[in-house]
Structures are given as C-alpha cells and as structure tokens.
Amino acid sequence: MKKNKVLKISTAGSVDDGKSTLIGRILYDTKSLKRDALEAIKKNSEQKGYDYLDLALATDGLVAEREQGITIDVAHIYFSTPNRSYIIADTPGHKEYTRNMITGASSSDIAVILIDARKGVVEQTKRHFFINNLLRINELIVAVNKMDLVDYKETRFNAIVEDFKKLAQAGSYKEQLITFIPISALHGDNVVASSENLSWYSGKTLMQHLENIQFEDIHQNTQARFQVQTVIRPKTENFHDFRGYAGKLKGGELSVGDKVVVLPSKMKSTIKTIEFYDKKYTKASIGSSITITLEDDINVSRGDLIVKENQLPHEAKEIKAIICWMDSTPLISSTIYQFQYGVKSVKSKIKSIDSKIDTDRMGKEQETNELQLNNLGWATIQLAKPLHFDNYDENKDSGAFILIDTKTNNTAGVGFIQHKESLN
Amino acid sequence: MNDIVINNPLEDEAIYIFREVAAQFEKPAILFSGGKDSITLVHLAKKAFYPAKIPFPLVHIDTGHNFPETIAFRDNLVKEFGLELHVHYVQDNIDAGHVKEEQGKYASRNQLQTQTLLQAIEEHGFDACIGGARRDEEKARAKERIFSVRDDFGQWDEKNQRPEVFDMLNGRIAYGQNVRVFPISNWTELDVWTYIQNEEIEIPSIYFAHKRNVFERDGLIWTANDDVVYREKDEIVTEKTVRFRTVGDMSCTAAVESLAFSIEEVVKEIRQSDLSERGARIDDMRSEAAMETRKQEGYF
Ligand SMILES: Nc1nc2c(ncn2[C@@H]2O[C@H](COP(=O)(O)OP(=O)(O)O)[C@@H](O)[C@H]2O)c(=O)[nH]1
Numbered sequence: 001m002k003k004n005k006v007l008k009i010s011t012a013g014s015v016d017d018g019k020s021t022l023i024g025r026i027l028y029d030t031k032s033l034k035r036d037a038l039e040a041i042k043k044n045s046e047q048k049g050y051d052y053l054d055l056a057l058a059t060d061g062l063v064a065e066r067e068q069g070i071t072i073d074v075a076h077i078y079f080s081t082p083n084r085s086y087i088i089a090d091t092p093g094h095k096e097y098t099r100n101m102i103t104g105a106s107s108s109d110i111a112v113i114l115i116d117a118r119k120g121v122v123e124q125t126k127r128h129f130f131i132n133n134l135l136r137i138n139e140l141i142v143a144v145n146k147m148d149l150v151d152y153k154e155t156r157f158n159a160i161v162e163d164f165k166k167l168a169q170a171g172s173y174k175e176q177l178i179t180f181i182p183i184s185a186l187h188g189d190n191v192v193a194s195s196e197n198l199s200w201y202s203g204k205t206l207m208q209h210l211e212n213i214q215f216e217d218i219h220q221n222t223q224a225r226f227q228v229q230t231v232i233r234p235k236t237e238n239f240h241d242f243r244g245y246a247g248k249l250k251g252g253e254l255s256v257g258d259k260v261v262v263l264p265s266k267m268k269s270t271i272k273t274i275e276f277y278d279k280k281y282t283k284a285s286i287g288s289s290i291t292i293t294l295e296d297d298i299n300v301s302r303g304d305l306i307v308k309e310n311q312l313p314h315e316a317k318e319i320k321a322i323i324c325w326m327d328s329t330p331l332i333s334s335t336i337y338q339f340q341y342g343v344k345s346v347k348s349k350i351k352s353i354d355s356k357i358d359t360d361r362m363g364k365e366q367e368t369n370e371l372q373l374n375n376l377g378w379a380t381i382q383l384a385k386p387l388h389f390d391n392y393d394e395n396k397d398s399g400a401f402i403l404i405d406t407k408t409n410n411t412a413g414v415g416f417i418q419h420k421e422s423l424n
Numbered sequence: 425m426n427d428i429v430i431n432n433p434l435e436d437e438a439i440y441i442f443r444e445v446a447a448q449f450e451k452p453a454i455l456f457s458g459g460k461d462s463i464t465l466v467h468l469a470k471k472a473f474y475p476a477k478i479p480f481p482l483v484h485i486d487t488g489h490n491f492p493e494t495i496a497f498r499d500n501l502v503k504e505f506g507l508e509l510h511v512h513y514v515q516d517n518i519d520a521g522h523v524k525e526e527q528g529k530y531a532s533r534n535q536l537q538t539q540t541l542l543q544a545i546e547e548h549g550f551d552a553c554i555g556g557a558r559r560d561e562e563k564a565r566a567k568e569r570i571f572s573v574r575d576d577f578g579q580w581d582e583k584n585q586r587p588e589v590f591d592m593l594n595g596r597i598a599y600g601q602n603v604r605v606f607p608i609s610n611w612t613e614l615d616v617w618t619y620i621q622n623e624e625i626e627i628p629s630i631y632f633a634h635k636r637n638v639f640e641r642d643g644l645i646w647t648a649n650d651d652v653v654y655r656e657k658d659e660i661v662t663e664k665t666v667r668f669r670t671v672g673d674m675s676c677t678a679a680v681e682s683l684a685f686s687i688e689e690v691v692k693e694i695r696q697s698d699l700s701e702r703g704a705r706i707d708d709m710r711s712e713a714a715m716e717t718r719k720q721e722g723y724f
Binding site: 006073077080085099100232234235236242248274276277278279280281283285287288289290326343397400401402404409411414 | 590
C-alpha cells in the first residue's frame with residue numbers, strides 16, 4: 001500500500017490578522033472548496049453587503065462565532081494536493097486562548113504565524129513565537145499578511161523580518177527553521193500563486209514551501225518507546241497461547257530479535273514477532289500501531305513501557321515540568337491530580353509551583369504560588385510510583401503528560417517534562 | 425516475512441483510538457448506520473484487536489426509512505464477523521407516543537433518531553459509543569473532539585470541551601455521562617474511499633451506479649418510494665442511473681447521477697467532484713446551524 005503523507009499545520013495570529021481569510025484562500029486556490037460550500041459563502045457575503053468573497057466564512061464553524069465574528073475554538077480543516085494531504089488546526093489568537101493554541105500546536109508538524117504588515121511584530125506575535133519555540137515546532141513560517149495595504153513595499157517586509165529575527169534570538173530552541181513570506185490573503189498574492197505585486201520577492205510561495213517540506217526535516221531522531229495499550233489474548237483454538245502487546249510505537253524503530261526491557265518491572269526479553277493485523281514483519285518504525293510478542297512469558301500490562309536494552313529512559317518519582325494550565329480552577333501546590341503519561345495513569349501531588357513564565361516577555365520567570373487558566377509555569381510533581389520517561393526535548397511524543405482534575409474529570413493542564421537533573 | 429510495517433498515519437491513529445476505548449471503558453459499542461464510514465470502522469476495529477475478536481457490539485438505530493440494501497448488508501456483516509447486534513427502532517418510539525413524526529414535504533425521521541439512541545444508551549448502559557463522524561463533513565463537526573463527553577441527556581457542550589493534547593485521550597467520566605468516540609475524525613471523504621479501495625472492503629451496492637426510480641425536487645434527486653418519501657402529484661417519477669455518496673434515510677439522502685459502477689470509478693468521481701458529500705444531505709440544508717443544533721441535543 002502506498003504511504004499516505006499527511007502534513008499537520010497549526011496557525012497563529014491575532015484577531016483580524018487574516019487567518020481565516022488565509023485558510024479560505026488556500027482552500028479556494030487549491031480548489032478544495034466544493035461548489036455548495038462556495039455558494040454558501042457567496043450567499044453569505046452578499047447578505048452582509050460585501051463586494052468580495054468573505055473566504056473567512058469557510059472556517060468559522062460554530063453559531064457563537066458566526067454571531068460574534070470570531071474564532072473561539074480549535075477547528076480542523078482538511079485539504080489535499082496530488083502531493084500530500086494537509087490538516088490545518090485553526091487556533092484562535094486571543095489572549096485567553098493560550099490553551100487552544102497549545103492544543104492545536106501539540107499535534108502539528110509545523111506552524112504558520114501571521115503578522116499584519118501594517119502592525120508588524122506585536123505582543124501577540126511574541127507569545128505565538130514563544131509557544132511554538134517551547135513546543136519545539138521544527139519549522140515555522142512567518143506569513144506577513146495584508147501586503148496590499150502597505151503598497152507591497154519590500155522595505156516594510158524587511159523591517160518586520162528584522163524585528164522577528166531579534167525576537168527569535170531570545171528563543172531557547174535554536175534549531176527551529178524560520179521562513180518569512182510576504183502575502184496578501186485577501187487578494188491571493190504569494191499564497192498559492194506567485195505575484196507580480198511582489199516581484200522583488202524571489203522565494204517560494206506559501207503553498208510551494210509547504211509542498212517541499214520533507215518529513216526528515218521535521219522529525220527528530222528518537223529512541224524506540226513502546227507503551228502497551230492493551231494485551232491481546234484471543235483464547236481461541238488457533239491462537240490458544242497468543243499473548244500480544246498492542247500499542248503505538250513512539251520514536252525510533254523496533255526489530256524482531258531486539259533485546260528489550262519492560263518498565264517498570266525491568267524484566268528482560270527479546271522481541272519474537274512484530275505484527276500488524278494478520279501479517280508478520282521484521283521491523284516497525286515510529287508511528288505504527290502494531291502488536292508485538294516476546295520470547296519470554298513475563299508479566300506485562302497496560303501502561304508498561306517496552307524499550308531497547310541499550311536505550312533506557314530516565315526514572316524518577318519526582319519530576320520538574322513546564323505546565324500550561326487549562327482549567328478555571330487554578331493550580332496550587334499540595335493538590336492531587338491524576339497524572340496521565342501517554343496511556344499510563346498514576347496519582348500525583350503538586351509539590352510546588354516554582355515560577356510563572358511570562359509568554360509576552362520571552363519566558364521571563366517570576367515567582368508565584370499558583371497558575372491560572374492560560375498561564376505557563378514551572379512545577380514540581382510528586383508521583384505515586386516511579387515514572388520512566390523522556391524529557392520533552394529528547395522525544396516530543398513521549399515527553400509530555402496531562403493532569404486530570406479528579407473531581408470534574410476534566411483535562412486541567414498539559415506538562416512538558418524538563419527534568420535536567422535526571423540525565424544519565 | 426514482510427520487511428517493515430508500512431504506516432498509514434490515519435489508520436494507525438484510528439487503531440490507537442480503538443485500543444484506548446477498549447482499555448478505558450467498560451461497555452463500549454459501535455454505532456452502526458450501514459454506511460461506508462461505519463463499515464470502515466468495523467474493518468479498523470478488526471485490525472486493532474486481531475487475532476482476538478472485536479470486543480464491542482454494534483448498535484443500529486433503525487428509522488424504518490433505511491434502504492433495504494443497507495439492512496441486508498448489515499445482517500451479512502454481523503454474521504461474517506461474528507458480532508453482536510442491537511437494533512433499536514424509531515417506530516417503537518413513535519407508536520408509544522414518545523416522539524412526534526414530522527409531516528409534509530420535507531418530513532424526515534433523522535431528528536427522531538436522537539431519542540431512540542439515548543434510550544438505547546441508557547438501556548444497555550453504554551459508556552462509550554463509537555461513531556464514524558468525520559471533521560471534514562461539516563463545520564460544526566470540525567470542532568468535535570475524538571473523545572467527546574456527553575451529559576446525562578446526551579448533550580454536547582461545544583464551548584466547554586476537554587482539550588485534547590498530543591495523542592492523550594482522557595475518557596474519565598462521572599456516572600451517567602458517556603463519551604462519543606470518533607476514530608476517523610481526521611479522515612476526509614476521499615481518504616475513506618481510497619481506504620475502501622486499497623483494503624478491498626465490501627460496501628452496499630447502493631454506493632455504486634444502478635438504475636432507480638427517482639424524482640427531482642429543489643435540484644436534488646430523491647428516491648421514489650411513496651411509503652416513506654412524501655411526493656407531490658406534479659413530482660414525476662423517472663428511471664435514472666444513480667448512486668449514493670452518503671447513505672442515511674431514504675427521506676433525507678439524495679442520489680447523484682453517476683456511471684461509476686466500480687470502486688475505481690467511484691474514487692475517480694469523488695476526486696473530480698465539485699460538490700461536497702453533505703450537499704446531498706437534505707437535513708443539513710435546513711439552516712446553516714442545522715448540524716450544530718442537532719448535536720447539542722444529543723445527535724451523533
Ligand atoms: N486588505 C486586506 N485585507 C485582509 C487581508 N487578509 C484579511 N483581510 C481582512 O481582514 C479582516 C480580518 O480577517 P479574518 O480572516 O477574519 O481575520 P482572523 O480574525 O485572523 O481570522 C477581514 O475584513 C479580511 O477581509 C489582506 O491580505 N489584505
């Protein structure tokens with residue numbers, strides 16, 4: 001079967017920077033808008049008395065948004081070119097919606113930050129850059145929009161690029177690739193097709209750039225992490241003794257014959273088979289939802305981590321992490337939360353809130369004893385049992401966790417493990 | 425032995441979600457409509473748990489307005505996979521006077537499904553219902569979570585959804601709540617069709633071009649079946665070669681003229697089509713907020 005390629009993109013911009021218009025424009029110019037959707041947009045634009053197509057209407061989904069004219073939650077938009085499929089997580093730019101931005105960015109390969117050419121780098125831009133830098137999004141595209149309103153001037157674009165580069169120097173994740181593209185979402189300049197108006201710009205259009213991104217560019221080199229989701233025991237005649245461990249491989253590769261360790265029990269074994277549905281394979285790579293069997297009959301259950309013998313993760317009962325708080329009840333020390341790491345769930349206690357991170361001032365820290373909705377900060381968390389983990393900068397897929405409020409069952413926060421002391 | 429597992433990110437994600445449902449819930453069920461999306465779900469569930477059997481029953485909310493081909497297909501599939509099937513009838517609810525049937529030209533039982541579904545959930549005590557909805561189908565669905573928590577009345581509170589970060593799924597619920605799960609959230613219509621083609625999945629015959637008695641209304645092609653679909657005297661029945669892109673009730677699913685007799689031709693047609701799938705759903709054309717309103721009331 002042909003390998004399906006999917007590129008996941010998150011978008012960030014302040015209100016009215018033209019994010020919805022840009023997405024609508026991409027859909028329109030790649031002919032992804034179907035006739036009925038287009039007719040609905042036309043009808044709606046006419047009703048509102050616009051003399052142009054309000055392409056922003058292609059994405060604003062909920063009634064409340066249509067009424068207020070703003071985007072209030074993460075929406076997913078899908079389109080494809082003959083080359084690959086794309087998923088855009090459209091995240092809102094309001095100050096109070098940091099949590100939506102992190103939600104959108106957490107499942108994205110790359111990010112697009114929008115800047116209004118008239119306004120340049122603003123407070124919001126700093127936050128958007130900081131969060132994408134914190135999440136270690138490998139590829140960042142800065143789209144300078146509304147170039148038509150600054151007469152498509154090269155000097156204006158260059159000034160914004162300079163400002164942004166200054167901002168980027170303060171980022172902690174230096175390997176991030178940043179590409180700047182001048183566009184006009186409303187008129188379509190440099191979105192899909194290149195533009196006469198911007199003839200001074202010799203780089204790729206936004207779409208050309210996206211089409212050329214290679215997966216090797218955006219995926220880190222990681223170690224194999226296989227967390228068991230469920231144990232498969234058919235108990236049928238043909239598969240009487242079958243005991244398979246089902247899970248999704250996060251990071252690296254696993255091969256038949258690999259010497260492995262099961263954590264937390266530290267029992268050793270060897271991979272006997274790697275299976276996907278009714279076929280056996282010699283190898284599996286990152287992302288595959290496989291079932292494996294082991295040579296030895298040892299006790300393995302849900303949440304256990306299977307790793308290669310020579311690629312052990314860290315182990316600790318107390319960890320440090322950057323938390324993004326997503327709940328209206330603030331995070332304070334001494335409270336109990338359910339700690340979910342991948343599919344593993346343990347009780348945890350917030351030992352201390354160590355500082356608050358100011359996203360508008362490039363992560364400047366200040367002392368605090370609580371984190372409120374949409375705050376970012378450092379915390380120390382004590383776990384009921386020792387955890388085997390990676391730091392977020394070592395493996396994005398296995399370096400994050402969520403905190404669940406045990407009273408409301410809500411996902412109250414997300415954490416990025418940065419436990420430097422534990423490096424072994 | 426094959427060399428390396430070729431991964432298809434959408435399939436891997438769906439399988440991952442199915443396995444989380446099996447592990448996190450006590451009594452999950454697959455909501456089965458007989459359409460291509462729910463057939464794809466069953467296929468993915470089979471892959472997720474192989475060589476064990478699919479650990480969930482199927483639940484079908486039968487409006488009584490289904491295409492007979494869909495029902496026949498359903499019964500076959502259940503037999504072939506050795507599945508458990510619960511059918512709940514909207515008609516029972518109408519007869520008992522619990523709900524009132526719409527009358528007239530645009531009457532549809534689509535909205536009545538919600539009541540019957542909620543009763544089925546309560547009767548069996550399902551804590552998770554797996555559905556084949558996709559985010560690309562409709563604007564309100566674009567904001568749906570993969571694990572979507574519903575209250576005791578099945579209501580969706582779209583402004584107060586749990587954030588879903590990375591691939592961590594939080595299925596913790598209070599007594600009385602339940603979760604709707606959407607494993608193919610991130611698939612597009614074309615993804616589903618390509619998958620059906622690549623995996624050689626069988627689907628009901630009405631998805632392929634066939635001759636059918638139909639009539640036209642508001643530019644759409646309706647099935648002529650006077651028992652189920654109301655028809656005015658001047659709406660003339662003719663025979664046309666048509667197929668269905670989406671399969672719901674006869675009274676709310678329009679056909680399209682088509683000569684796509686094989687899966688290859690269907691995929692080609694979808695690729696070239698300039699009309700979206702939901703454009704053939706008469707129920708969504710009622711108003712711009714049609715789907716969102718139905719979802720808030722507990723619809724899929
Ligand atoms: N002149 C001009 N106006 C734009 C451009 N892009 C967006 N707009 C307008 O800016 C306003 C806000 O755009 P919208 O897409 O709703 O912004 P969002 O809040 O970021 O989604 C609308 O009136 C758009 O028509 C552009 O490139 N040029």
